Amino acid sequence: MAFTGKYECETQENYDEFLKLIGISDELIEKGRNVKVVTEVIQNGNEFVWTQIYPEKTLTNKFVIGQESEMQTITGKQFKATVKMEGGKLVVDFPNYHHTVEISGGKLVEVSKDFECHV
Structure with missing residues (x-):
């Protein structure tokens, strides 16, 4: 599924x-x-450049599906994560939430849900 757009x-x-x-x-x-x-979003195979443009800030994360990547949250927190592809959806765990992204009806649908980590 192509995410570029x-x-x-x-x-x-x-x-x-x-x-x-x-x-x-x-x-x-x-x-x-x-x-x-x-x-x-710019997708080249399993490589992504994901940019979110806000009025006063632009945030760009680059990642490869299945490989650990250095990422940044909107608050500026740096962390390492591995983005996965599951059933046509991109899936990644940010520090305080679980994030999924898919294309549905030609639109980008992002869902962020809080989660608990049990160790």
Whole structure:
């Protein structure tokens, strides 16, 4: 499945709860409420360049499916993760949440859910 494209966020669910989970302040949550984030994806086989464009910041992560990559969250936190492909979806665990991405009806659908880690 090809992910290459430029996508503008159309709708969001549980916006406040998710941003609080990842450590965004109430002030920034309110400021960003009506911002339409643009996600630009370049896919070359299993290699991806994933860019999210915000009004005051651009965040780019590069990764290869199945290989550990250095990533960065919107809050600037650096971490290592391995992005997997499962049933046509990209799947990755960020520090505080589980993230899946798929193309559905020609649109990029991103789902981020909090998770617990039991050791």
